[in-house]
Amino acid sequence: MPADFVREVDYVARLARLFLEPEEKEHMAGQLSDILENARRIQELDTTGIEPTSHVTELPAVLREDRVRPSLPLERALQNAPRRKEGFVRVPRITLSEEEQE
């Protein structure tokens, strides 16, 4: 498998916060290579004059009235939070301290 695809997998995995074992990376690099090969073949098609399609239904979006509806009870809203403090979801630190930056 070309090393290029392992690097791609590394990059995408980092963006997706996935931690992959070396053999998993190899496996996925193969799959990624196939996917990109398919995309390359599709790109060979002549699409001159054809509008890009983002949705297959040709319907426009539906709008709803601006009316307030009941929200979830707090217990239900927070039931999946791994940690909480009072009514908040508690999460680990986000940024590095000044010392850590240097």
Add this chain to the structure above:
Amino acid sequence: MNYDVVIGLEIHVELLTASKLFCGCSTAFGREPNSNCCPVCLGLPGSLPVFNRRAIELALKAALALNSEVQLQSRFDRKNYFYPDLPKAYQVSQYDQPLARGGYLEVEFEDGIHRVHLERVHLEEEAGKLIHAGDSIIGAGHSLVDYNRAGIPLLEIVTAPELHSGREARYFLEDLRTVLLYSGSSDCKMEEGSLRCDANISLRPKGSRELGTKAEVKNMNSFRSVELALDYEVGRQERVLSEGGKVIQETCHWDEEKKQTIALRSKEGSSDYRYFPEPDLLPLVLESSFIEELSRQLPELPARRRERLQEQYGLEKEEAFLLTANRDLGDFFEEAAKEYPDYRHLAKWVQGDLLYQLRESLKKVDELEPGLLADLLLLLDEGKINRPVAKELLAEMVKTGADPKEMVKDRGLEQISGRDTLLPVVEKVIAENPEAVENYRRGKKKALAFLVGRVMAETQGRADPAELNRILQEKI
């Protein structure tokens, strides 16, 4: 070396809807944390978004007020990134097909009116709110998340890099805020975060056309701090460049306490948002008749109103600015002007004594009947009351809404101006204060003011000051 400063702003405003952009949760500020949440705005699997019509209308009104070209078809995309305030790990936003393109705002800077261009206006959803433990975001041990804000409709306005100082940025923002308030799109409360501003700032050698490396400044919580932060950043970049260094492309955080910008590097590394069309939302397709209807609903906008106030009422530029920036005060003025013809005089009272009394009594101008001020000024012009009495009545009118004509009648506050009425009072005061009279005759001019004061006290402040002075000087 001399540098040109280049600044572009990215402004976010929360739209004034009752419910969120994609679900029926309330947008109310200051509720119990995480009490305005549902499966849609918490990003629970299987939930689907549905557009709020009002959010689209308000976004379009803002775009129209900013002369931005509304697109008949626009698309929503997922902006993917991980951050704890983003429950779905993507933000529904707009990428290459925004709601409106271009636009401009005409702003008066110190050297005249400038047309500041906009790149785009687009609609997206708000993220939740993070509260950092400790003093600041840097080095916080942990953070707390409140998702009440997540999913509130948010308008993003991006300017072209056409501003050149912290002050220009502040002037632009002040005008932008006024336009958005007039359009009714947002309440623009910076203190509640419903209007926020980030800035991109770079320096380049004078005359050069190429843009320098920019830094992004965040966390400016008032127009004043935008100005301070940008001026600080100009100085910092200038020092770096003049010492032969290079500006690093980075995000800075404005520290309000220390009055300086601090580089903020996220643990996440460089961003790659991997935008792609939001499969759960169909393209937004608008009828031109709908856009025209919204356009008709817009009120007269600030720039036009400022001009008109000067033309129609002969006001000074500063007066027109004040009465436009404070919309309710301007409305009050225009209502009162229907019943009172001396516009300049009216404007002086509105922006002077009236504004002062409103602040003193913590009242809002729209609680007050404009005709009452017109009546009060007519009483003054007709000589029925004197100035000090007029000011007292104004204070009372603002506090209680009382009618000045009735107060004058009920309390006998009419000005005493007739010679026949004033003369006996003056004679009495002269007789009772021989010492002051003597002092005045010896050349102590101040003694006259004392005697005037005595007469005013005798008449409960109602004596006509001009007439009183005349009689008094004649008699001593």
